[in-house]
Amino acid sequence: MAEKAPRAAPRDKAARRRHETLGLTDADCVRLFELLVTTRAMDDAVASLYRRGELPGGAFSSRGQEATAVGSCFCLNKNDVIGPVIRNSGAILTQGLSPVAVLRNFLGRADSPTRGRDGNTHLGCMDLGIIAPTSHLGTLIPVCAGAALAFKSRGEARVALTWIGDGAASIGDFHEGLNIAAVWRLPFVLIIENNGWAYSTPTSHQTLLADLSRRAEGYGIPGASFDGNDILEVIAHTRPAVERARAGEGPTLLEARTFRMKGHAEHDDASYVPRELVEHWKARDPIDGFERYLHESGVLTPDETRALRARVAADMERMEREALASPFPDAGTVAAGVFAEGEA
Amino acid sequence: MPPTNYIEAITQAIDEEMARDDRVFCLGEDIGKFGGAFKATKGLFEKYGADRVRDTPLAESGIIGVAIGAALLGMRPIAEMQFIDFISCGFNQIVNQAAKIHYRWGARVPLVIRGPCGGMVRGGPFHSQSPEAWFTHTAGLKVVAPSTPADAKGLLKSAVRDDNPVIYLEHKWLYRRPSVRQELPPGADRLVPIGRAEVKRPGRDATVITYSAMVHLALEAAEVIQREDGAAVEVVDLRTLVPLDKPTLLDSVRRTSRVLVLHEAAKTGGFGGEVAAVIAEEAFEHLDAPVRRLAALDTPVPYAPTLEDAALPSVGKIVAALRELLAY
Ligand SMILES: Cc1ncc(C[n+]2csc(CCOP(=O)(O)OP(=O)(O)O)c2C)c(N)n1
Ligand SMILES: [Mg+2]
Numbered sequence: 001m002a003e004k005a006p007r008a009a010p011r012d013k014a015a016r017r018r019h020e021t022l023g024l025t026d027a028d029c030v031r032l033f034e035l036l037v038t039t040r041a042m043d044d045a046v047a048s049l050y051r052r053g054e055l056p057g058g059a060f061s062s063r064g065q066e067a068t069a070v071g072s073c074f075c076l077n078k079n080d081v082i083g084p085v086i087r088n089s090g091a092i093l094t095q096g097l098s099p100v101a102v103l104r105n106f107l108g109r110a111d112s113p114t115r116g117r118d119g120n121t122h123l124g125c126m127d128l129g130i131i132a133p134t135s136h137l138g139t140l141i142p143v144c145a146g147a148a149l150a151f152k153s154r155g156e157a158r159v160a161l162t163w164i165g166d167g168a169a170s171i172g173d174f175h176e177g178l179n180i181a182a183v184w185r186l187p188f189v190l191i192i193e194n195n196g197w198a199y200s201t202p203t204s205h206q207t208l209l210a211d212l213s214r215r216a217e218g219y220g221i222p223g224a225s226f227d228g229n230d231i232l233e234v235i236a237h238t239r240p241a242v243e244r245a246r247a248g249e250g251p252t253l254l255e256a257r258t259f260r261m262k263g264h265a266e267h268d269d270a271s272y273v274p275r276e277l278v279e280h281w282k283a284r285d286p287i288d289g290f291e292r293y294l295h296e297s298g299v300l301t302p303d304e305t306r307a308l309r310a311r312v313a314a315d316m317e318r319m320e321r322e323a324l325a326s327p328f329p330d331a332g333t334v335a336a337g338v339f340a341e342g343e344a
Numbered sequence: 345m346p347p348t349n350y351i352e353a354i355t356q357a358i359d360e361e362m363a364r365d366d367r368v369f370c371l372g373e374d375i376g377k378f379g380g381a382f383k384a385t386k387g388l389f390e391k392y393g394a395d396r397v398r399d400t401p402l403a404e405s406g407i408i409g410v411a412i413g414a415a416l417l418g419m420r421p422i423a424e425m426q427f428i429d430f431i432s433c434g435f436n437q438i439v440n441q442a443a444k445i446h447y448r449w450g451a452r453v454p455l456v457i458r459g460p461c462g463g464m465v466r467g468g469p470f471h472s473q474s475p476e477a478w479f480t481h482t483a484g485l486k487v488v489a490p491s492t493p494a495d496a497k498g499l500l501k502s503a504v505r506d507d508n509p510v511i512y513l514e515h516k517w518l519y520r521r522p523s524v525r526q527e528l529p530p531g532a533d534r535l536v537p538i539g540r541a542e543v544k545r546p547g548r549d550a551t552v553i554t555y556s557a558m559v560h561l562a563l564e565a566a567e568v569i570q571r572e573d574g575a576a577v578e579v580v581d582l583r584t585l586v587p588l589d590k591p592t593l594l595d596s597v598r599r600t601s602r603v604l605v606l607h608e609a610a611k612t613g614g615f616g617g618e619v620a621a622v623i624a625e626e627a628f629e630h631l632d633a634p635v636r637r638l639a640a641l642d643t644p645v646p647y648a649p650t651l652e653d654a655a656l657p658s659v660g661k662i663v664a665a666l667r668e669l670l671a672y
Contacts, residue, residue, distance in 0.1 A: 081417070117448045124449040131416060132449045136440045142406045143441060146413020146421075153369065153395055153419065160413070173437075176406030183401055338483050340452045340507040 016297040018232050022239070026299045030308075032074060032231055033294060036287045037309055039066045039090035041316040042099040046106050050266045054324065056108045057119045062087040064229070064261030067286035068193055069163070070094050071234030072256070075242045076161060081129040081147045083140035083162035087193060087260070089121050091163070096128050099316060103323035116329035117337070137168035141177030141190060148186035148245070159245045161189040161238075167198020169215075170206050178253065182219040185250035189241045192253070193228065195260040200272045216253040228256025229286040232293070258286075347525035350518040353493035354384050354458075356528075357500035358422060362392055365420060368504055369396040371407055372424030381426045382460055382519060404433035408457060412442050412509075415455045420504060425459030428513060429473045442509040443484030452507040458500070460516035461489075462557055462608055463656055467516075468647035474556070474609035474640075479511045480585050480618070486538055487585040489513040491559035493526045495583055498536025506538060515557040524560060541589035543596065547576035550602040550669055553593050553619055555582040558606050558657060565662035575670050585615055593619065594627050601632040602669050608656060611639035633672035638665045 216223025
């Protein structure tokens, strides 16, 4: 860290109390900030690899939505399970997977979590409690409810959490999975990440509801909508949902309001998104906002956050080189692994 | 012990596996206290309780998705489709989620999806289908279709113990058919391995390669041919479609040199085409006649008895096909 600047006395006592009221320590806040910054650095590394022609396939970014993924996942215990989807790279990192593993997956390398069998963040790792998504959106809602069923059946105080976009929230599995979770009171949390768009389709073309969490009522479960760009808000709403699940009281439906700050994927310039809207949300960037909070509450000085950002950037450059040095899978292994064989 | 029905064999297999391994549980519509639409789980709710014989909402994608998630977390679910036709509602979870998990990221999905398939019961277009080819074409799924109580029991037990998703197709026409009842050998650990065909009737003049209910029609047709034509027809029951037991079927082809591939599913794109292709690729020089296929017409399964009989294979149609084959 940078030189010992005198730590600012919290300029705003109320602000300081915000993370403390949530039971978060200063160290927790530093960890959250580091995860946010790492997530963005990793997404940016992926975009850069894409532009340099290094990726066999496409590149997705969670820019603008990091707080939703990191904050919600941060509310979980080590042995809880997540089902990350398209904009949850931050959740994968929060759950403990190294960025270099994610980069290798984008690059299709032999030592990636999917050994070159799948790309981008379509990766899973049961040791870290990460269930891989499919491209087919919505499938993880019943699947994560099923993980929650396993926990409940065995009397384990564990929770399964997954996310869904505002667009994919229109698919049938949303209903089937959430309804089953509700009827069986499973330890399950579902967060709709409403980022305003599903590729080029605005949320108003998906639903007539202004608050997507109102759907909760239809399932007889609690719901809440909140600012997904404020990581403390994310935690303030996710934590009770997780606790409720862990206590055996059933699932909760949450809606995090956020914004997709890039195109659907790197190939998409998102020219269909009004400029003013982008500017509006740019001013509400989740990382800049939390950084300001850290300064105002005296958790970190500007020098300290600058130094942290620099360290993360340097680490990411190193991990990018490391990932690029990994070999592609040997073509002779293509047929391996279609079926599980032998003992687990 | 009295002879066992095909459906009783299925119940026994579930019961024994649930008793053996407390990770095994059943889920499906009306399977609990009610015992299932066909009573496959009869008595199990009383024995194992509502958590292990779990009634679900009416939601096949949800049922299968939940089963996949539970399997990933160490359970061994047996998901019932009330009729196998409704598996189409869960198709995405099967072909895009369950089938691809192990290949993509190495996690195991010990999952059985079972349900009544097939026609000849006047069930009409939505309660009579034979959907095996939807799944045999998807890498990562095992597909089994037993024809006898012993195979139904032994294969279901193997399916439950398998660490892969298994589509288990049970034929409702066989469920309570007195003629297929069998004395089952005692012993809870009598497994029928997945991936092993069985010669159900030996013969030297021609081979019928088939599976599921059609095995019984083929056996009857072989009897007719023996009696009326004096020819000995071998009947090979594939039992498992994926992985396919090529050695057993090719061995039969090499001995008889004449092959009829028979199934109840529609002909075009049916699994019989795959069997015929395997024979063409690997035993062409042993053939004395072109491989023949007999299957359902390329129509939905119709309701009216006259129409259903016209659409599906029958003993008479099998006999006629065999006669042509033997005369070639
Ligand atoms: C079932 C399904 N249909 C279509 C697609 C193609 N697709 C990928 S992402 C996407 C938009 C998703 O929007 P949303 O759910 O809001 O998530 P976001 O990209 O905004 O995070 C579409 C249409 C898909 N992946 N899955
Ligand atoms: Mg969206």
